[in-house]
Amino acid sequence: MTLDSPGARRVLYALAGTVAVLVVGAILHPGFASWSSLRGMLVVASFTGFVAAGQMLVVLVGGIDLSIPWVLNGAAIVLTTASLGQTSRAPVAILLALGVGALVGLGNGLGVAWLGVPAVVMTLGMNGVMQGLTLGLSKGLTCASCGSYAPSPLRSLFSGALPAQLFLWVGVGLFMTVLLTLTTFGRRVYAVGVNPTAAFLSGVGVRGVTVALYTLSGVFAALAGIALVAYGGQPSLGLGDPYLFESIAAVVVGGVSILGGRGHYLGVIAGSLTLVAVTTFLAAQRVPEYGRLVIYGLVILAILFAYGREKAHD
Amino acid sequence: MRDALRRVSLGYLVLAATAVAYLVVYTSRLGRFPTSFDYLSILNTTLPLVFVAIGQSLVVLTGGIDLSVGGVVSLCVAVTAATASIPWIFAVLALGTACGALNGLVVAYGRIAPILTTLATLSIFSGLALRVLPAPGGSIPYPVRQVLTNPAAPTGLIWLGLAVAGWLVLRRTRFGMRVYAVGSDESSARAVGVPAAAVKLKVYALSGLCGALAAVFYVSTTTAGDANAGTPFILTSIASVVVGGVAFSGGRGSALGAVAGAVALTLVIDILFFAGIDPLYQSLFQGLFLVVAVLLGTVFVRRRRLS
Numbered sequence: 088m089t090l091d092s093p094g095a096r097r098v099l100y101a102l103a104g105t106v107a108v109l110v111v112g113a114i115l116h117p118g119f120a121s122w123s124s125l126r127g128m129l130v131v132a133s134f135t136g137f138v139a140a141g142q143m144l145v146v147l148v149g150g151i152d153l154s155i156p157w158v159l160n161g162a163a164i165v166l167t168t169a170s171l172g173q174t175s176r177a178p179v180a181i182l183l184a185l186g187v188g189a190l191v192g193l194g195n196g197l198g199v200a201w202l203g204v205p206a207v208v209m210t211l212g213m214n215g216v217m218q219g220l221t222l223g224l225s226k227g228l229t230c231a232s233c234g235s236y237a238p239s240p241l242r243s244l245f246s247g248a249l250p251a252q253l254f255l256w257v258g259v260g261l262f263m264t265v266l267l268t269l270t271t272f273g274r275r276v277y278a279v280g281v282n283p284t285a286a287f288l289s290g291v292g293v294r295g296v297t298v299a300l301y302t303l304s305g306v307f308a309a310l311a312g313i314a315l316v317a318y319g320g321q322p323s324l325g326l327g328d329p330y331l332f333e334s335i336a337a338v339v340v341g342g343v344s345i346l347g348g349r350g351h352y353l354g355v356i357a358g359s360l361t362l363v364a365v366t367t368f369l370a371a372q373r374v375p376e377y378g379r380l381v382i383y384g385l386v387i388l389a390i391l392f393a394y395g396r397e398k399a400h401d
Numbered sequence: 402m403r404d405a406l407r408r409v410s411l412g413y414l415v416l417a418a419t420a421v422a423y424l425v426v427y428t429s430r431l432g433r434f435p436t437s438f439d440y441l442s443i444l445n446t447t448l449p450l451v452f453v454a455i456g457q458s459l460v461v462l463t464g465g466i467d468l469s470v471g472g473v474v475s476l477c478v479a480v481t482a483a484t485a486s487i488p489w490i491f492a493v494l495a496l497g498t499a500c501g502a503l504n505g506l507v508v509a510y511g512r513i514a515p516i517l518t519t520l521a522t523l524s525i526f527s528g529l530a531l532r533v534l535p536a537p538g539g540s541i542p543y544p545v546r547q548v549l550t551n552p553a554a555p556t557g558l559i560w561l562g563l564a565v566a567g568w569l570v571l572r573r574t575r576f577g578m579r580v581y582a583v584g585s586d587e588s589s590a591r592a593v594g595v596p597a598a599a600v601k602l603k604v605y606a607l608s609g610l611c612g613a614l615a616a617v618f619y620v621s622t623t624t625a626g627d628a629n630a631g632t633p634f635i636l637t638s639i640a641s642v643v644v645g646g647v648a649f650s651g652g653r654g655s656a657l658g659a660v661a662g663a664v665a666l667t668l669v670i671d672i673l674f675f676a677g678i679d680p681l682y683q684s685l686f687q688g689l690f691l692v693v694a695v696l697l698g699t700v701f702v703r704r705r706r707l708s
Contacts (some may be wrong), residue, residue, distance in 0.1 A: 136455075213692070
């Protein structure tokens, strides 16, 4: 990746967008760029960053994951009900929650790659299945163990002065960058995204790559669920709903092509930060909710016009 | 063309299967056949989704997707309920069309992917809806209710018939053919002189109009408005289109299939209710229904191709 390649340029645009929003915010609202305010924004952006990592992986091969909201919510509830707030049960509970995410992602991947179900349909159906299972098994979050909190060591880790999700996010960033730019698997992902037929003909196991990516997306959604519940203490119903469209927006604002084959996670980090900075700024300015929604939409449109346009037809 | 026929028949097959399941579950549970009241309530609750599904299927036929239907329906529901007057209903139809046209302009002339454009406008329209109607409420003039979704007579059948007839006419116009041409292969369509951008603009505007119609029927059925009323329609309209056999790659399928899909999806909820299934599990079965219907569809199409 050289500096003047289109991919690098898109990452730079995304970073420039983040800096622009932060600078404008700091000028209009003193204290907006202070460390404590920045830390708050980083924490909120990290949750978007986790789900967007998974969303980005499937978008890179031209897919989409609409099952994120209830995989996230399901994993969050599995964590608290399995741990019952006890420290000794925490490792098992975390593994269980991540396992649920992996299993659902695997199901999505198999449906898309082997059964040929369109990604929108498969993941939309899976979101419904997970919603039904989560609501039904937890009896609408009224089951005996549903009032449990996340284990206290986990909670203190995730809500301290230097919260754990920031380190986790750095870890996710390193993992994504190494996976996509330094491994054979990463090269295969881009190959499948650019042209699946050409990739298949040159010996790439297109189905295997697809299944692996959807599985990873499920794991990342579960990770976001764990981080959210560790941060907030208790899960709630509808916890994941805002993250469906937010993850897609972060991926695209981060310069990843929705058609697949192009994009870097560094851009997605910038995209997550930009989105959170915009919402934080509007909240700080006491803009009412309707105004926030309208401006949020306009900002995304403006960013899309800046660097998300498709090539002109000849 | 034959392929399109196969896909359409998938929607009808699914609808027939769900209708039979509905009758079986209903009669075995209550020991009698459904009454005209049951049919009327199904008709009136399904009409808003039918309209949104028609709009969504038009967009999907050109190879796009419209996530902003949720925002358009919310905004139009808010305006309809907040103003509660007959002249305003016509203004709402114009408003919905304008919202759709805005999507069309950005997609066709701004060259931004449909899913992203409509994601952004979804946020804008939802925000405006919240501005118009901050708290659920409002009303609808009584005569409108009598004409659109009369609780005692199947006036809804007239509007369903008009919607179906409208599609059948549209399908045979030059515009209808162009919709399929753009969806099948946009560059070939351009090469033979189809104004692809103008076609897309009209399709998104029509989707907006359908969203506005759905909103008016929604307020007429529920007699009140809610600024979040449109949100569920995003996913249910996509599901209707999918169950109705419209291909996501564009160019194949029919709005009638989507209508069948919308009615089938509404019936599934009634089946679950009469089967005594815990409402908490409702979305589990809806999700399974969606995936299984599509899986059966692919098997069905493959078999037919082989024979």
